[in-house]
Amino acid sequence: MPQPNDNPGNSGGVAARSSLGGAELREGSDTVEGEDHRPQPAAAPGVTRAPEIAAGHDAEEPTHPTKVDVRGLNLWYGETQALFDVSLRIPEKDVTALIGPSGCGKSTFLRCINRMNDLIPSVAIQGQLLLDETDVYGPDVDVVQLRSRVGMVFQKPNPFPKSIYENIAYAPRIHGLAKKGAEMDELVETSLRKAGLWKEVSDRLSMPGTALSGGQQQRLCIARAIAVNPDVILMDEPASALDPVATATIEELIDELRSNYTIIIVTHNMQQAARVARYTAFFHLGEVIEYDDTDTIFTNPRQKRTEDYITGRFG
Numbered sequence: 001m002p003q004p005n006d007n008p009g010n011s012g013g014v015a016a017r018s019s020l021g022g023a024e025l026r027e028g029s030d031t032v033e034g035e036d037h038r039p040q041p042a043a044a045p046g047v048t049r050a051p052e053i054a055a056g057h058d059a060e061e062p063t064h065p066t067k068v069d070v071r072g073l074n075l076w077y078g079e080t081q082a083l084f085d086v087s088l089r090i091p092e093k094d095v096t097a098l099i100g101p102s103g104c105g106k107s108t109f110l111r112c113i114n115r116m117n118d119l120i121p122s123v124a125i126q127g128q129l130l131l132d133e134t135d136v137y138g139p140d141v142d143v144v145q146l147r148s149r150v151g152m153v154f155q156k157p158n159p160f161p162k163s164i165y166e167n168i169a170y171a172p173r174i175h176g177l178a179k180k181g182a183e184m185d186e187l188v189e190t191s192l193r194k195a196g197l198w199k200e201v202s203d204r205l206s207m208p209g210t211a212l213s214g215g216q217q218q219r220l221c222i223a224r225a226i227a228v229n230p231d232v233i234l235m236d237e238p239a240s241a242l243d244p245v246a247t248a249t250i251e252e253l254i255d256e257l258r259s260n261y262t263i264i265i266v267t268h269n270m271q272q273a274a275r276v277a278r279y280t281a282f283f284h285l286g287e288v289i290e291y292d293d294t295d296t297i298f299t300n301p302r303q304k305r306t307e308d309y310i311t312g313r314f315g
């Protein structure tokens, strides 16, 4: 088993980091600097592979560095704890799925990565969440910048009530990423191309984004996220409101984006996780029960609870 402290560049130990909003930060009473009390995820995919996990997989498979390194993350909504000691190392430039029954904390965890939970006053967070080497909850973090590095796509497509063009151009303009005119036109086109939408909308960029079909709106939202050149794209059930054809298009798009972006996707649809994700984390009751190659999770899970979930015994 790899030890969590195998991860280079981090000294281990769980740091109390942040109190968001009005709730008290809880100190981990059993946590001693230098010791590591975190549960052991099966492996940190793409970083350090346990020999038994590597067995049966292509030994030449490239391993990617960690993009998001989560260490002992706990989260409370007021008095109610929703995440328990979550530790995951999410590799860069690939797709990681978060699965588990309703209410197990998948979306809560996802929202920690770009600090969307800051918007909920009762939330308190303890633990460490590193994006590359940066502590996302560190005192110097500019949350606006963070959210441009870590884009988000929601369950229900939510284009701005503006033109297709403006949906893409809005954030780059605010961030000063392109000048008005040809430079912005090019950025809009490139973003729409990357999201596989350009051909469908190139002759109607002034039309409202909300006039597109649901699947097109979701690709517009993905193009909008891409336009600010993020490293990470969080997707919270991005296809659950779409029909099967639009869902297939989104899944194809995710597959195309995987080589350039770290994609973390929450999905209720296990077939979808199996189709799009290289790695899968199974959450239950706010804990990560198992985290491994998607193949292993679906064909040879180590934990009974994972097996029971993927075979439909609960959830």
Ligand SMILES: Nc1ncnc2c1ncn2[C@@H]1O[C@H](COP(=O)(O)OP(=O)(O)OP(=O)(O)O)[C@@H](O)[C@H]1O
Residues within 6 Å of the ligand: 077, 082, 100, 101, 102, 103, 104, 105, 106, 107, 108, 109, 120, 268
């Ligand atoms: N804003 C909130 N305030 C209080 N409790 C919340 C809030 N959001 C989520 N919770 C609670 O936190 C727990 C985890 O919810 P979360 O939405 O993260 O689960 P999930 O696994 O994404 O569920 P689903 O698959 O149904 O979307 C649940 O018990 C939920 O009721």
